[in-house]
Amino acid sequence: MSNQLLISTRKGLFSARRTERGVWDLDAVAFLGDNVSLAMADPRDGAWYAALDHGHFGAKLHRSRDRGATWTEIGVPAYPTPPEGHVEKDFLGREIPWRLIRFWSMAPGLATQPGLLWAGTIPGGLFWSEDHGDTWQLVEPLWHMPERRKWAGGGADAPGLHSICVDPRDGNRVTVAVSSGGVWITEDLGKTWTPHTKGMRADYAPPELVEAPESQDPHHMVQCPGAPDSYWIQHHNGIFRSTDNARSWTEITDVKPSVFGFPVVVHPRDPNTAWFVPAIKDERRIPAEGKVVVNRTRDGGRTFETLHRGLPQAWAYDLVYRHALDLDATGERLAFGSTTGSVWVSENQGDDWLTLGEHLPPVHAVLFV
Amino acid sequence: MPRVAFTRNLQRHVACPPCLVGGATVRESLDAAFALYPLARGYVLDEHGALRHHMAVFVDGTPVEDRRALGDAVSATAEILVMQALSGG
Numbered sequence: 420m421s422n423q424l425l426i427s428t429r430k431g432l433f434s435a436r437r438t439e440r441g442v443w444d445l446d447a448v449a450f451l452g453d454n455v456s457l458a459m460a461d462p463r464d465g466a467w468y469a470a471l472d473h474g475h476f477g478a479k480l481h482r483s484r485d486r487g488a489t490w491t492e493i494g495v496p497a498y499p500t501p502p503e504g505h506v507e508k509d510f511l512g513r514e515i516p517w518r519l520i521r522f523w524s525m526a527p528g529l530a531t532q533p534g535l536l537w538a539g540t541i542p543g544g545l546f547w548s549e550d551h552g553d554t555w556q557l558v559e560p561l562w563h564m565p566e567r568r569k570w571a572g573g574g575a576d577a578p579g580l581h582s583i584c585v586d587p588r589d590g591n592r593v594t595v596a597v598s599s600g601g602v603w604i605t606e607d608l609g610k611t612w613t614p615h616t617k618g619m620r621a622d623y624a625p626p627e628l629v630e631a632p633e634s635q636d637p638h639h640m641v642q643c644p645g646a647p648d649s650y651w652i653q654h655h656n657g658i659f660r661s662t663d664n665a666r667s668w669t670e671i672t673d674v675k676p677s678v679f680g681f682p683v684v685v686h687p688r689d690p691n692t693a694w695f696v697p698a699i700k701d702e703r704r705i706p707a708e709g710k711v712v713v714n715r716t717r718d719g720g721r722t723f724e725t726l727h728r729g730l731p732q733a734w735a736y737d738l739v740y741r742h743a744l745d746l747d748a749t750g751e752r753l754a755f756g757s758t759t760g761s762v763w764v765s766e767n768q769g770d771d772w773l774t775l776g777e778h779l780p781p782v783h784a785v786l787f788v
Numbered sequence: 789m790p791r792v793a794f795t796r797n798l799q800r801h802v803a804c805p806p807c808l809v810g811g812a813t814v815r816e817s818l819d820a821a822f823a824l825y826p827l828a829r830g831y832v833l834d835e836h837g838a839l840r841h842h843m844a845v846f847v848d849g850t851p852v853e854d855r856r857a858l859g860d861a862v863s864a865t866a867e868i869l870v871m872q873a874l875s876g877g
Contacts, residue, residue, distance in 0.1 A: 475842040475872045476801065476831035492801075492827065497835035518834050 421747035421787035424754050425467070425487075426762055427455040430780035432469050434487060435762070443764050443775045449487055457742055457784040459525040461551075463533060467788065468552060470522035478519050478540075482552055486788070495519060496538060496546035496555040509578065510571040510633065515542050521575075524742075526583035529590035537593065539580030543570055545595060547609065558609040561595075566614070569633035570600030573655065581741055584642035584650070594665055596652065599636035604665060618668035622656050638681045639741035641693075649690030653683040653741070658695065660720050671720035676707035682744035682755070691719040694746065694769060696739040696755060704738055711735045713744075713755070713769050729772030730763060737761050742784035756782025790866040792821040794828065797872060804828045814845060815858035817868055832870055844873045 422437040432455040434447040450471060456478075459468040467483040469490065481490040498517040501507060507515040520541040528535030536548045538555065545558040561567065570578035578600050586592035591608040594615070601619075603612045614632035621634040628634045636655035643649040650661040650668075657678040658671040672678065679700035686692035695714045699707050706712065711730040714723045731737075737757030744755040753769050756762040760779040763772040793806040804825040811817030815837075822829040834840055839855040846852070846869040852860045862868060 473801075473831070475840065476798065477834065477840055479801075479830075495830065500836050518836070 420749045420752055420766075423788050424745075424762075424764065424775070425458045425460075425786045425788055426756055426776075426779065426782055427458050427469070427742075427784040427786070428756075428760070428780040428782050429454050431455060432458060432487075433776075433779060435764075435775050443773060445776060445779075447487065449490060450481075455783065456522055457525065458786050459527070460786060460788045461527045461536070463527060463530055464551070466551065468525060468536075470525065472521050478521050480522065480552060493552045494548070494554045496540060496544065496557065498544055499557060499559075507568070510569045513572075513576075515577050518542070519544075520577060521579070523579045523581045524583050526585055528585060529587065532590045535590070537583045537585065539583055539595060541575050541579040542577030543567065543580055543597060543600065545580050545583075545609070560610055561603065561605075561612050564612060566633060567600070569631075570597055573598030573600075573636045574638075582637065582640035584640060586642070587644050587647050594640070594642065594650070596637040596640035598638060599634070599655070601632040601635040602637060602640065602652070602665060615665040616668065617666065618661075618670065619652075619654060619659055620656060620670070639683050641683055641685045643685045643687070643690035645686075645688035646690040649685070651683045651685050651693045653680050653695055655679075655700075658683075658720065662690070662719075669720075671716075674714060674723050675725065676710075676712065680739070681741040682739055684744055684746040684753070686746070686750040687748060688750065689717075692717045692750070692768075693720075694744065694753060695723075696744055698738055705736045706738075709734050709736060711737050711757075711761075711763075713753070713765075713772075715769050726765075726769040726772075728770065729765075729774070731761075740783055743782050745785045745787050747787040752787065754785045754787065756785045758782065789864060790817045790862045790868055792817055792868045792870065794821075794825075794832075794870045795872050798828065798831055798870070802828045802831060811862060813858065814847060814852050814854075814860045814862055814868065817862055817866070818845075818858060818870075842873045842875055844871045845869070846871065 424435045426433040431451040432449045454472040456472045471479040501517045524539035526537045538546045546555040582596035584594040616632040619635045624634040637652045640652045648664045652659045659668040677697040710732045713726045753765040762775040789808040794804045809820035
């Protein structure tokens, strides 16, 4: 089980550890005062990565080879220079810069692909590195495909590629999800891409576009490592599941207190078990009735349990972003953090929760390491 | 020689003390400064060489007009200040 949690926040990367007494305490912070958008741990070599989003100075990437004792700034993706006179516009006619705005996801390749990293960014570019992040290349076929120009911002001004699932059976097969721009799969290490959104719907789009791939706004997507034909998506429109390798998706409806939310995690071996953090959708984006809860299904979405023991059940308005819920490799320990700086940990799959912090900066992401 | 000075807030990330450099334009002078401090380039300019949206460059107290090509002329005694714009928060 993991005994350490990395918490990426608006004002630094915090570390928390489980003590011998069985409680979780904050024990360190790196980049204090800086906006850390996410962290990633590479299981192949133990390296940690921290993506920073300096307001003035741009997006940066740092790597630690000693579990956070020291950090080294490494390379960042660069968008190509657009053709002279080219003005890129999104689906709604708004200008999209060809410029790195923010890291929004990172994923390592397989053990058979040493040094290979993937990075999803805002405004929508997917990049890869073959040298542990020292240098990056744009996955040009995805960026230049005509359908990409139909993507639009979802929660941010520009489109963002926030989920990267490297298929554990075949590292050439990578599934990515975009807000807002659907789900895309390559089977040949990025050379060609096809949309995979059959079964999804977008109530927020005009009737003619409800089922269009580019209309879909998956908030977060995960693939079950032990049963990789199974995916879960927390979509703007609700919860969707695929059990056929993302060829089609089934909508899960009637989930209380809300089918809306941002994050989802799936059990590492049991594809029927997944967790969500529900919130009231568009109009407010707060927990229903001021109660922070976690939804868990153990039967593939047929039923859900609403878990609340140890979580605030009154006057709580914590919103949980898409990368701010994590599950450790054993599938036992969960953690999530909120926009109001609270972090909770569970050691029994969500049945009970411990408060780890209540006064941290806004939490962007949590990660067991 | 033009003198280039970077905002003190940048020093937290990259050591780049004031330096005397050559150059007849802001671009040439900044390139010379970035030759001394390579890591600073990405903090001031984007991947296309344009000034980052929330950065500002002043030449003898006047903000540069050409934020993209940085073609504003500089004199041999120019004071070039690389600052943060308040718009960045």
